[in-house]
Amino acid sequence: MRNSPFWWVLIVFMVVLDIYVFQAVKVIAPSPGSRFRPFVIYGYWVVSALAILLLILLPYLHFEQQARTTRSTIFAIVAGLFFAKLVAALFFVIDDLRRGIQWLAGKFMFNNTEVADLPKGGGISRSAFLTWTGMLFGGGMLSTLIYGFGNKYKYQVKKIPLTYSNLPASFRGMKIVQLSDIHSGSFNNREAVIKGVEKVMSLKPDLILFTGDLVNDSADEMDDYIDVFNRLQAPMGVYSSLGNHDYGDYKQWDSPQEKTANLARLKEVHKQLGWRLLVNEHVPLEKNGEKIALIGIENWSAKGNFPKYGDMAKAYAGTEVYPFKILLSHDPSHWDAQVLPTYRDVDLMLAGHTHGMQFGIEVPGFRWSPVQYMYKQWAGLYEQDNQKLYVNRGFGFIGYPGRVGILPEITLIELG
Secondary structure (H helix, E strand, O other), rough: OOOOHHHHHHHHHHHHHHHHHHHHHHHHOOOOOOOHHHHHHHHHHHHHHHHHHHHHHHOOOOOHHHHHHHHHHHHHHHHHHHHHHHHHHHHHHHHHHHHHHHHHHHHOOOOOOOOOOOOOOOOOOOHHHHHHHHHHHHHHHHHHHHHHHHHOOOOOOEEEEEEEEEEEEEOOEEEEEOOOOOOOOOOOOHHHHHHHHHHHHHHHOOOOEEHHHHOOOOOOHHHHOHHHHOOOOOOEEEEEEEOHHHOOOOOOOHHHHHHOOOHHHHHHHHHOOOOOOOOEEEEEEOOOEEEEEEEEEEEEEEOOOOOOOOOOOHHHOOHHHHOOOEEOOOHHHOOOOOHHHHOOOOOOOEEEOOOHHHHHHEEEOEEOOOOHHHHOOOOOOEEEOOOEEEEOOOOOOOOOOOEEEEEEEEEEEEOO
């Protein structure tokens, strides 16, 4: 990544963006002669240069395992500065377009004669209103991202009642807790995670289902958390599936054998936790002599940049005899691509993966997140005919060490 053309194009773009935004900074800075003006001018370039330098050096900084959050926090602040300037620049572009149109109108439509709102020199001053508006929006973006650092362990319980006519009577009223995207390699507050697990157990679930991404890359990320997550227990068991991060595809390994061994170790971690990992297979769940099927597949994505390890045909085979089926499949794009057109008797699919991008707006009657432009189903409940999909917003976090508007989720599903 650090030697790729894209990386250096990004650096050059940041420098150009800094120069462009600086033209607006000069407009709102204290007037020339003010003793505060140098602090604004030099302060801007010190912060900008430091951000670019950190971005260049970040791939070379070898943080220890316990300091990964430090690295991601630094990256998040640098990225926050970049996006704040990008948002501000949108307003400056509008202002520059206004100035350009006004200049052209004065030059050609008025035949170079003096126009009332044109300075005698022919130039058009930048609008202080749009400049301040851009700065406020950009500063608001950065402040919001920094505020979000404190939300990453604020677990919310989403209670979802689901009714099915074909659900066996013995399973009506059953409480299922769904967790997804733990990403243990990102944690830096063990006590906060313990409180999240305790919140799960306080719901007294009959069944706990985990839909993938236990780690970011390596199985050893769970070493400090096995004795935390093994507290998750339920009368009907704890079942799990694999997500795209669990395969170690995003890490440089010394050899293919090391990568294979890591996945084998991760599967052993599931056993140590007391979880039954479903790898392209199904198991019957029985209660009072009645049965339903629980299907679990490896990661299967309809998006080209994510892997298709899952084998739905293999996992589904033999489930035809069960009147009700639940599917654990990490990536929600699997629903439209394969489940709806081919497996019409899968009653409920549980997924995760998107995290709601850890950034968005959710208020009664309105939801938005940038991730919705990539995923049609990105958070919450979706229904088509008699089939339902629920997308969990994620228990953990990755990349940006925080959440804005989209809080970490514990899903409580009650079947009826």
